[in-house]
Amino acid sequence: MSQTVLSLRNVNIYQDNRPILKDINLDVKQGEFIYIIGKTGSGKSSLMKTLYADLKLREGQGSIVDYDLAKLKESDIPFLRRKIGIVFQDFKLLEDRSVHENMVFVLKATNWTDKKEMEAKIDEVLEKVDLKTVEHKMPHQLSGGEQQRVAIARALLNDPELILADEPTGNLDPQTSVEVMEVLRKINGNGKTVLMATHDYALIMKFPSKTLKLEKQSLFEVVQRTV
Template sequence: MSQPILSLKNVTVYQDNNAILTNIDLEVNHGEFLYIIGKTGSGKSSLMKTLYADLKLKEGEGHFVEYDLAKLRERDIPYLRRKIGIVFQDFKLLPDRNVHDNLLFVLKATGWSEKREMDVKINEVLDKVGMKHAATKMPHQISGGEQQRVAVARALLNDPEVILADEPTGNLDPQTSVEVMNLLREINQNGKTIVMATHDYALIMKFPAKTLKCDAGTLFEVVQRTV
């Protein structure tokens, strides 16, 4: 039996010294698609930040992509992040360089150095998300949905084991949100584990998957009603 890709036991998530979520027990297996839902301020993003080590795990046990989150040292954080891809609500593309160079920046920052290899990888991930045609365009020259596709491509660069998507459709219109969700589901069907924080209940109904809810300082599974 393979180990879960994410395991949290009796975890409390802190923002500064405030406990945001308490007594979290969670296991995510390889290849799962998991939603984390809840109102703004309920702790979804704090939980995500704990997973990618932006917030320290101070209480409980946490293992993620073979790293012990409680014992994680500062110098290990870049290696943890190489194993995960992160997609944010606000795209976080660098406005002063084109799509290709945005992705090049990430590859260089994560230790790639061979130009031809980097160009091949960039073409490959842009092709996967249907954005190869936009490689020479600046972020402001493409739509919000296209920018988010590029952000998904960026998350795929280092062939991560898991994609953490924090409100990836939050800034998109309903039609574009569906397109981005179709893309994420396709990536999941090709074997990637995806953990997605959202408050878009319409999307969850359209693309059902295991769902956990942050509410009143705790995290629990919710069963979706089927019509």
């Protein structure tokens, strides 16, 4: 039986004391690919921020990659984030460093010290996103799609148990979005669990998978054809 990597029970999520989501229940099993959809302002980002501990879980029970979100201490957050990979809409690459230096920065920040191991890991993750040839380029020399693939590679550096992708195609044109999705699906096909927030229904139709919808502060599963 697949292991549960994320579980939420009766969770209420607040932003500045304002209730955003109520009574959220969610289970994500190892190896799943799950979309979370919903209009702008429906709470997708607030949910994601709760999962990577940018927003404190105040009500309900939550467990992610063996961390209890309700009891999480500030000092635990870096360790939690090593076990999850986060991909943002706006790439969040360091503009003054090459692709390779962006990767080195993350590895050093997560306590890697062996140069040889670091180089091997960087080669491995860039290979996975088909970007071995760009490692010495600066982010501004890359297309939006290439930058997002670098961001996905960066999310894979610490071999995470779960990838949280928050609108990863939000700033990309349709063709590039498809290319980025193909990378995410390939990574999922290799056994990684992916939870992806999106409002791009065309992508969901093209790459169907389990889909949950946020609406009126609630989360529920939608049958594919009614999306």
